[in-house]
Ligand SMILES: C[C@@](CO)(OP(=O)(O)O)[C@H](O)COP(=O)(O)OP(=O)(O)OC[C@H]1O[C@@H](n2ccc(N)nc2=O)[C@H](O)[C@@H]1O
């Protein structure tokens with residue numbers, strides 16, 4: 267068999283249609299109930315075979331590339347090292363080229379997408395033959411959102427977000443995504459909601475968070491209007507406390523008749539559900555013209571998780 271020279275893997279961004287944040291657990295993570303939904307903003311990761319002993323390297327371009335670390339803290343690099351360790355490779359020899367289409371620290375799981383992409387890429391490049399279960403288990407080790415970046419589609423997340431149940435959702439949804447100039451720290455936003463709860467400035471968490479039945483019914487029916495009305499995010503007050511200017515984008519979404527609008531995950535990206543593509547264009551124009559967003563994208567959901575799009579053999 268000819269050696270594989272390079273592979274390209276594409277991985278999607280996520281939004282949380284609902285994010286219920288429970289109390290802090292003994293391990294420092296929050297117990298979650300969330301509905302993940304993969305949307306069509308993508309990172310593309312090329313993985314090339316290199317000289318034996320060369321190790322892992324990564325270059326990054328695309329949106330907010332300057333904010334992505336290129337050292338061992340990059341989640342794609344961590345994923346490559348984990349695969350190498352798992353399959354007993356002495357040296358993880360791979361050169362990554364990462365093209366970012368997902369905002370960095372935007373609450374859209376961009377780093378998790380890259381970790382998932384790297385798992386799929388290294389498995390293919392090194393002919394590791396890892397199965398779905400093994401990939402999902404390694405994904406959970408890399409981060410709470412990484413398993414969903416592998417799975418894609420629409421899925422309920424529980425535990426710290428890593429335990430997934432796919433949702434049989436009907437319909438395709440059109441999202442307008444308002445990007446911010448700078449990211450928000452995920453631990454910072456979780457810390458803020460804890461402080462706000464302690465100070466009585468945010469509702470107390472339920473011990474075992476649960477997903478709203480109306481949201482599940484809307485997804486089963488493929489009813490965009492009902493879905494828009496049930497979008498919710500327990501982290502939103504904390505993200506807004508740290509980035510009050512996001513209110514402006516949410517206000518514009520309401521004015522232009524978005525079916526729903528929320529902060530995505532830990533923010534600062536805000537996402538709006540449109541009625542159709544012409545309504546999505548109206549929303550995008552209004553958000554851009556107001557200056558409430560640094561950049562605006564339109565994307566469909568659900569889309570698949572991290573997947574191989576090209577393989578080059580020598
Ligand atoms: C908030 C969410 C919602 O989907 O996504 P983002 O908005 O960041 O994309 C996730 O919970 C982020 O998941 P992810 O970014 O993978 O988090 P991890 O690397 O596992 O953890 C980073 C830090 O976030 C906090 N954390 C994360 C998950 C969780 N269930 N409880 C937490 O308290 C902890 O402070 C942890 O140290």
Ligand SMILES: Nc1ncnc2c1ncn2[C@@H]1O[C@H](COP(=O)(O)OP(=O)(O)O)[C@@H](O)[C@H]1O
Nearest residue numbers: 340341370371372373374375376377378380452
């Ligand atoms: N491949 C990567 N892409 C983006 N950020 C990364 C990556 N690897 C590590 N990081 C770090 O992870 C942090 C969170 O990034 P990201 O996953 O994009 O955001 P979020 O947790 O809000 O979804 C970034 O600030 C960055 O320092």
